[in-house]
Amino acid sequence: MTQEVSKKPMDAIMALCKRRGFIYQASEIYGGINGFWDYGPMGAQLKKNLRDAWWQDMILRPCWGRNGPNGRPVRNVGLETCVIQHPKVWEASGHVGGFNDPMVDDKETKGRYRYDHVMVFVPENGDPGDKPVFAYVGDQPSEAKQKKKAEKTFGAVKSVALSTIPQPWTRVIGPEAEKPGTLTEPRMFNLMFDTIPGAIRDEANKAYLRPETAQGVFVQFKNVVDTTRVKIPFGIGNTGRSFRNEVTPRNFTFRSREFEQAELEFFCHPSESLEWYKFWRDFRMEWWKEIGLAGENLILREHEKDELSHYSLGTSDVEYRFPFTSPGFGELEGIAHRGDYDLTQHQKVSGAKLDFFDTDRGEILPNGGKKGERYLPHCIEPAAGLDRGALALICEGYTRDDSRASPEFLKLHPRVAPIKAAVFPLVAKDGMPEVAEKLHAELNDKFWKLGGIEMDEKQSIGKRYARMDEIGTPFCITIDGDTMSQQIVTIRDRDTAQQQKVSLDKVGAFLSEKLGV
RNA sequence: GCGGGUGUAGCUCAGUGGUAGAGCGUCAGCCUUCCAAGCUGAAUGUCGGGGGUUCAAAUCCCCUCGCCCGCUCCA
Structure with missing residues (x-):
């Protein structure tokens, strides 16, 4: 049923995109390449118009000239950073550490663990018989909990690495799980593309193609502050290509391996961050409506607590009901409250001081000025996918009326x-x-x-x-x-x-x- | 990653071992005073790719690539 409803319009839309020069398969005459798409003359202009609209409404005249929650005009500046950054950028951001290692997933709890971090309590003699054994992660609550259970089952226990237990792990109970056998085999997540700058190929020089434009902003935050007279609160916008080795490129251009983002990192005082988060969330939803996604296919979805990153105080998605996601929705833009996570990380890894001296804060001095306050700003990030936006505009605009x-x-x-x-x-x-x-x-x-x-x-x-x-x-x-x-x-x-x-x-x-x- | 489907002209598709086709679109000319109209003509094919079987392969076999769908994944 869903197939009937969703497949046909999408086929017609894809045919129109090809026929009229909106979207072509990349390298089509060579058989195409999975996860890459080119824009024809019409598509290139459509996407450019969308990118321009974003830049105009976010950087040149933010929020259509509207005031922010502080009662003053919103101020944003533009930036354009490189696809290739110092490899340490991605270490600091967590992209290297989190996704280059083999991971095991727990199908029961949806937890994900680094394979080499998972330990298991087994009986002292090493032979559990037909009883289950108990996995845990060191220094996590699961360690004490699982140890207690293991001791109740076996008496004296010892700890071994998960990797020493032969697969499949049908008798292993995951760190937070109740039932045994829910851990998947370890899988390598190689989600960043890498490349080697330098004419002589040397693995030691490995660098990555950025998986998001946001980090370029954090890395240049200090330069922007030092050179452009901006004062908090303000935002820095960055658009450009990003690259992710998607596990399954699918659904036309929706999940491409090369794609374009339009991201704003908006910096503000921690005490005002929640207001700004709500402000951007609501404005971004309004913006998408304004440029043509006015119908019922667009929703704003606030993330549940358990969906949030550990550092995030709130995240919402602007989602569109594409023919291929219907009756569900697909993400067009995520608006995330990132706290001071990124600046903290880059400060730590680079050693540079990234805090901001705010002369509009602090106690009033005898001369009428303010003492100032030094702090690490919090960041609100509205991050839009331009290819997804363009696709949504095409899907929303596509109309069939046989009476015409x-x-x-x-x-x-x-x-x-x-x-x-x-x-x-x-x-x-x-x-x-x-x-x-x-x-x-x-x-x-x-x-x-x-x-x-x-x-x-x-x-x-x-x-x-x-x-x-x-x-x-x-x-x-x-x-x-x-x-x-x-x-x-x-x-x-x-x-x-x-x-x-x-x-x-x-x-x-x-x-x-x-x-x- | 697993399973299913599919791939022939720009698009939609027919063609089950014997000369690659149709409709639409495109282009040119004529015609035409408002909605893919009409007439005449033309161009356009690695039949997804590679290998095999055969006198002969779009068609049969093997491998492979892309796309679509369902699971899975989704920093």
Whole structure:
């Protein structure tokens, strides 16, 4: 049932993406490569428009000029950091330590442990017979708990490494588990791509392709503070490619191994961090609605306590109901309260001082100034996936209406539509092409920075409308008999196919209003 | 990672051992005063890839890659 509902629209969407130049498989003529996708002319512009919209609404004019919870305008600055960073960056962030080692999962408790950290209590003589043995992690609550249980079962016990027990571990009870046999075999999680900078190949120089853009911000936090007169609270935005060796690339571009992120790290005083977290969570949800995901397919989901990272005070996801996740949802953006975890880590690993001296805080001095306060800021991170965003815009916009002459169309918001408008002579004669060409040139001069303005005089008017519908062009402007006699054009709306008459010299103003410029 | 499905023109697909096809789209010309209309013509194929069987393979066999679905995974 779900298959029937979800599969067909996705197939049609993927066919349209290919047919009209939105998304191609990477290296297609060589058979494709798992987890990588390219954008065609339409897709490249769509994604660029989305990225620009993010940058405009987050960096150039944050939150549409709105005030933050402190009653002042929100201030953010931009940054662009390298895909390749010093390998220690990923040690500090926890990406190397956590995911390059073999891990065992507990299917019962969903716990995950480093294979080499898991120990097991077995009887002193080493032979448990047909009784279960008790796994634990040293210095964790599981150690005492499991020891007690083991002693109750066997009397005297000793401790051995999990690796000394032959697999499968059908009699091993996981550290937090109740039943035996729920630990999986150890698996290597090699989720970061690596590479070797330097002309001479030497494993010792191994570096990683970043799995997220965020760390570049933390690493440059001090430079930004020292050189740009920013004061807390403020944010640093960073967009760009990231790379993850996804276990299972799946669902079109949704889980790609190379993808683009748009992340903001917003730094604030610990006492205000919860307010800022809520502020960003709500704004980001509103933003996605504003650029076209206004329907019921978009939700904001607050993470449960047990989903949170150990350092996080709160995380929510903006999620979209894609055809392939339906009736469930897939993550578009995560808004995380990261506390001071990252700055603390980088401070520790690098040895650099990353705290902030806040001259707006502290007790008031006799001269009227403030004493200041030195602290490590807390960070709120709205981290969006641009490829997922673009895919969501396409899925949300994809509409099929068999009562129309052009049944398939993309209802893209004018701000993100790759082509903003098209000019057609109704017929290629009677002087119409010349007028159309003139209008096209005029509109192009005015709007080229926003996206394409097209001109098409080939074939029937119906086909031209249909083509524009499929790539989501919001407006088609037709030069017809009325234009020739009265200087009036016909503008057709993509979504309703309704037409309205507009004076030829007002077309620019009409588009300006509709495109919000 | 496991299991199922699938791969032939830009798209949708037919073609079960004997000359690679259709519809749509695309392009050109004609026609055309508002919705993939009509007429004429044209271009476009590593039949996913490699190997094998055969006089002959899109078709049979083996291997492999991609995509889709379900589990799994998801820092």
